[in-house]
Amino acid sequence: MMNALGIVQKLRPGDDVDARCGKCKDVRTHAIIAVSTQGQIERVQCRTCQGTHNYKNPSPKRTTSTSTRSSSGGSGRTSATSLSPTGPTKPYSPREKFQIGDQISHPNFGIGLVNDVRDTKIDVKFGRETKILIHAG
Numbered sequence: 001m002m003n004a005l006g007i008v009q010k011l012r013p014g015d016d017v018d019a020r021c022g023k024c025k026d027v028r029t030h031a032i033i034a035v036s037t038q039g040q041i042e043r044v045q046c047r048t049c050q051g052t053h054n055y056k057n058p059s060p061k062r063t064t065s066t067s068t069r070s071s072s073g074g075s076g077r078t079s080a081t082s083l084s085p086t087g088p089t090k091p092y093s094p095r096e097k098f099q100i101g102d103q104i105s106h107p108n109f110g111i112g113l114v115n116d117v118r119d120t121k122i123d124v125k126f127g128r129e130t131k132i133l134i135h136a137g
């Protein structure tokens with residue numbers, strides 16, 4: 001039983017305790033018959049039907065949640081295997097130096113993406129076509 005302050009008193013055999021009675025199919029006052037060394041009620045006797053049974057806590061069990069939340073979301077940054085522009089579009093000029101990942105704007109071919117650089121030549125992908133252009137290297 002709890003006192004007015006809600007402090008759980010040390011339970012002893014003979015004390016009353018509310019427990020769910022299997023025969024009465026309800027929470028009834030029970031007399032404690034056996035208490036474990038840890039102070040846990042083990043066996044009780046129903047005051048109503050006088051039946052003895054193992055103590056069942058009438059309050060619903062608070063199951064400690066062990067379920068770990070699946071890590072969702074993330075930074076949204078995926079290590080792209082496909083080439084994507086790394087910066088703003090640069091106007092193409094043979095005097096400019098380009099590097100892989102540069103997005104360039106070509107007067108004839110439009111917007112392209114540099115996907116290879118070899119000395120003074122760059123491979124630039126314009127849509128489905130790849131053009132070899134020269135640059136400053």
Ligand SMILES: [Zn+2]
Pocket residue numbers: 021022023024025028046047048049050051
């Ligand atoms: Zn009972």
